[in-house]
Amino acid sequence: MDLVTVKTFDSYFLANIILGRLQSEGVECYLKDETTVTMDPILTNAIGGIKIVVKKENEASVLAILQGYDEEYLNAATCPQCGAHEFSYIAKPGITNFLTAITTTLFGSYALATDYVYQCGKCGYESERLPGFDTDENNEERN
Ligand SMILES: [Zn+2]
Numbered sequence: 001m002d003l004v005t006v007k008t009f010d011s012y013f014l015a016n017i018i019l020g021r022l023q024s025e026g027v028e029c030y031l032k033d034e035t036t037v038t039m040d041p042i043l044t045n046a047i048g049g050i051k052i053v054v055k056k057e058n059e060a061s062v063l064a065i066l067q068g069y070d071e072e073y074l075n076a077a078t079c080p081q082c083g084a085h086e087f088s089y090i091a092k093p094g095i096t097n098f099l100t101a102i103t104t105t106l107f108g109s110y111a112l113a114t115d116y117v118y119q120c121g122k123c124g125y126e127s128e129r130l131p132g133f134d135t136d137e138n139n140e141e142r143n
Contacts, residue, residue, distance in 0.1 A: 005052065006029075028055060029053065029062070070089075078131060
């Protein structure tokens with residue numbers, strides 16, 4: 001059976017949220033490297049994060065579902081600066097990946113990765129949290 005990676009995550013919580021949603025839609029999928037990343041978060045970048053893998057023959061349909069999740073998620077956010085619904089999720093350049101790996105390991109809060117930011121496509125506002133959109137992941141971190 002051929003398995004392909006359809007999405008990777010730095011966050012254990014987000015990976016499990018997406019996995020759960022896919023499974024509830026009847027998609028056969030698994031998390032790969034979940035244990036490694038959870039036990040030793042500094043390895044996340046080295047091994048490429050937690051991966052959602054699916055059967056090769058389901059790749060196209062699962063990618064379409066994931067695309068829908070992303071759009072739904074981003075369109076739900078309102079920019080606090082200009083009120084637009086045009087957020088995209090972009091990688092931050094620079095050495096933050098390495099520093100984040102160390103910091104999050106020291107404090108044991110590996111879900112607080114800052115490698116990516118949400119950026120408003122209209123005014124350029126950036127945030128590590130999607131504004132006005134609480135996820136289970138955020139709730140988890142607050143507790
Ligand atoms: Zn804006």
